[in-house]
Structure formats: C-alpha cells, structure tokens
Amino acid sequence: MQDSQTLDLLRVDRPIIQGPFGGGLSTVELVSTVSNLGGLGSFGVHYLEPDGIVRIATEIREKTDRSFALNLWVSDHDPEANDFSPEAYEAAWRIFEPLYQELGIEKPEQPQRFHPSFDDQIEAILETRPHVFSFVFGIPSKRILDACKVKGITTVGAATTLAEAQALEDAGVDVILSTGFEAGGHRPSFLERAEDSLMGTLPLTRLIASECSRPVIAAGGIVDAQGVEAALSLGAGAAQLGTAFLACDESGTVDQHRSALFSNQSANSQLTRAYTGRLARGMPNRLIKAMTSSGHRLPPFPVQAWFVAPLRAASIEAGDDDFISLYANQAAPLLKRTKAADLMADLTSRLA
Numbered sequence: 001m002q003d004s005q006t007l008d009l010l011r012v013d014r015p016i017i018q019g020p021f022g023g024g025l026s027t028v029e030l031v032s033t034v035s036n037l038g039g040l041g042s043f044g045v046h047y048l049e050p051d052g053i054v055r056i057a058t059e060i061r062e063k064t065d066r067s068f069a070l071n072l073w074v075s076d077h078d079p080e081a082n083d084f085s086p087e088a089y090e091a092a093w094r095i096f097e098p099l100y101q102e103l104g105i106e107k108p109e110q111p112q113r114f115h116p117s118f119d120d121q122i123e124a125i126l127e128t129r130p131h132v133f134s135f136v137f138g139i140p141s142k143r144i145l146d147a148c149k150v151k152g153i154t155t156v157g158a159a160t161t162l163a164e165a166q167a168l169e170d171a172g173v174d175v176i177l178s179t180g181f182e183a184g185g186h187r188p189s190f191l192e193r194a195e196d197s198l199m200g201t202l203p204l205t206r207l208i209a210s211e212c213s214r215p216v217i218a219a220g221g222i223v224d225a226q227g228v229e230a231a232l233s234l235g236a237g238a239a240q241l242g243t244a245f246l247a248c249d250e251s252g253t254v255d256q257h258r259s260a261l262f263s264n265q266s267a268n269s270q271l272t273r274a275y276t277g278r279l280a281r282g283m284p285n286r287l288i289k290a291m292t293s294s295g296h297r298l299p300p301f302p303v304q305a306w307f308v309a310p311l312r313a314a315s316i317e318a319g320d321d322d323f324i325s326l327y328a329n330q331a332a333p334l335l336k337r338t339k340a341a342d343l344m345a346d347l348t349s350r351l352a
C-alpha cells in the first residue's frame with residue numbers, strides 16, 4: 001500500500017529515503033542518484049558551518065532538480081559539554097593520551113567550540129530552502145517550524161519513543177521518522193536517555209502510526225524490498241535506509257568500513273558511546289574496546305567525537321579500521337548491493 005500523503009509531502013515518486021549521514025559520509029553523488037531515481041536523497045550537514053551548507057545545497061542542485069533533504073542535529077552539545085572546563089578537558093585527554101602517543105599524534109589545544117552551532121546552521125537551511133528539512137535530537141523552535149511552513153519546506157523529525165512522536169506532532173512537525181534501535185548510526189533520543197529509549201522498529205512504527213495523525217517514515221534494520229514492504233504494512237508511508245546506502249560505492253565512507261559491512265564483523269553490531277559521546281550502533285573494533293577498557297567515564301558529545309577524529313584520520317592513513325567509527329545496523333549481514341541504482345531497483349521491486 002502506498003500512501004500519497006507522505007509522497008506528496010516529501011515530493012517524491014517512490015517511498016524510499018536515503019537517510020542522511022553526518023561527518024562527511026553523505027555525498028552529493030549519492031543524494032542526487034537517489035533523488036533522480038524518484039526517492040529522497042538526504043545530506044547530513046550537522047558538521048558543517050553555514051557557508052558549507054549553502055555550498056552543498058548548490059552542488060546538489062547542479063546534479064538534480066528533484067526533491068532532496070538537508071539534515072541537522074537540533075542539540076549541538078550535550079549539557080555537560082557547554083562551557084567545558086580546562087579540568088574536564090584534561091580528564092578527557094587522559095583517556096586519549098596513550099592512543100595519541102602510540103599513533104604519534106600531538107596533544108591538541110582545547111578549541112573555542114567543539115562543533116558548529118545549530119542556531120547559525122538553521123539560518124543557512126532557511127536561506128537555501130531544501131524541499132525537506134529533517135532533524136534529530138530534539139524539536140526546533142516554533143519560530144523555525146513556522147519559517148519552514150512559510151517557505152514551503154517540509155519538516156521531518158525523528159522519534160525513538162511514542163512520547164517523542166507525540167511531542168513532534170504537538171509542535172506541528174509535518175512528518176515523523178520512527179527510528180528503531182536496530183538502526184545504524186545514533187539513537188537520537190531527546191526526552192529520556194537513549195539507553196532508556198530502546199524501542200524496536202516494529203512496535204515503534206506500529207504505535208506511532210496508530211496513535212499519531214501525522215504521516216510516519218520507518219527506519220531501523222531495513223535493507224531490502226521485504227523490509228520496505230514490512231515498513232509500509234506497519235502503517236509507514238515510506239522507509240528510510242541508512243546502512244544499506246552507506247555500503248554503496250557512492251557514499252563517503254572508506255573502503256575499510258565497506259569491507260567490514262560485507263564481512264562477518266557485521267553480525268555483531270552493538271550500541272556504544274565510544275564514537276561521539278552519544279549512543280550509536282556500529283561494529284566492534286579497537287576503538288570501542290579501548291574506550292570500554294579505559295575505566296573512565298567518556299566525555300560528552302561533541303567532545304568525544306572531537307578527540308576521536310584524529311584517531312580516525314590515522315587509521316584511514318594506515319589502511320586499517322582500528323579507530324574508524326564502524327556504523328552498521330542489525331541487518332547488515334543481509335547487505336548485497338554496492339551501487340545505489342541497483343539498491344533502489346531492489347527496494348522498489350515489490351512496490352505497486
């Protein structure tokens with residue numbers, strides 16, 4: 001069953017959304033390929049300053065005149081990361097010092113800010129007017145949601161519990177993303193701790209579809225046509241896939257990460273705060289082991305992500321996957337496709 005309300009709001013022909021990736025893993029090529037095939041390509045821009053966001057939107061428009069989404073993280077710092085003290089910085093450094101020393105990386109100076117500000121970024125979104133603005137980790141203010149309405153930008157907000165979905169609906173968000181804990185990437189909870197919001201895609205989507213009046217997109221553990229069909233039969237108007245598109249050649253991830261997705265390593269994904277300080281799902285590797293065995297409480301988001309970034313760069317240079325955040329969902333062992341167009345053909349093969 002295809003639901004025209006969701007397709008109309010997203011301005012797409014097919015109920016397939018390529019989920020956004022932050023951290024440079026989204027690419028213009030992947031977004032435009034999916035949008036040109038009638039789905040919704042999404043670019044995660046939370047790590048960019050406003051001028052970078054404007055540049056990405058221009059580059060996407062050079063490759064497609066179809067609908068696409070830009071995506072932000074509403075909460076750009078955990079509360080403990082605001083006014084991060086020099087003492088807290090030193091405590092965080094002690095966790096990373098042995099790894100930096102091993103890899104020959106100098107101790108970095110504490111920066112003024114660890115991450116761009118959502119308040120600045122949102123102005124770039126409003127200026128560039130993507131067809132769809134999707135967001136995670138909270139609800140933008142009424143001023144922002146009203147401005148999106150005036151500018152004809154469809155808003156999509158992520159929920160990890162029914163209470164979050166109801167809060168998004170009450171705020172006037174157009175479409176609700178139901179994201180189950182099977183998903184690769186972050187658990188974008190904003191009312192309760194992520195660890196206390198571990199709903200699976202099946203019950204969460206069914207609950208939101210039956211209790212909320214806004215259209216629902218299902219995400220988490222969907223990698224093939226059967227998964228899409230299941231999402232639609234739960235009452236979702238579309239399915240959003242992250243890991244399956246990340247595995248495609250057009251994504252911005254590195255070969256080590258893709259190889260791991262197609263290996264036995266992908267059978268054991270786990271939830272961890274090791275990548276960024278916020279709870280996320282990925283495959284076990286040395287980074288997770290080192291953080292777990294450090295015996296210290298990890299710093300909050302985005303401080304943890306900031307300290308991990310040079311380790312990732314060193315791993316990429318060395319050609320290993322020791323310190324790469326190996327994001328993956330629970331269904332990764334089912335992955336088959338390495339081209340976005342082939343994946344799109346597969347995903348739509350059971351649709352009317």
Ligand SMILES: Cc1cc2nc3c(=O)[nH]c(=O)nc-3n(C[C@H](O)[C@H](O)[C@H](O)COP(=O)(O)O)c2cc1C
Binds near residue numbers: 044183185220
């Ligand atoms: C590497 C990676 C990065 C992601 N970054 C973001 C992001 O910045 N913003 C966002 O809304 N979702 C992000 N997601 C979530 C995806 O867009 C998508 O909702 C999720 O991966 C769906 O679950 P699946 O991996 O089981 O398909 C990310 C997912 C992955 C795997």
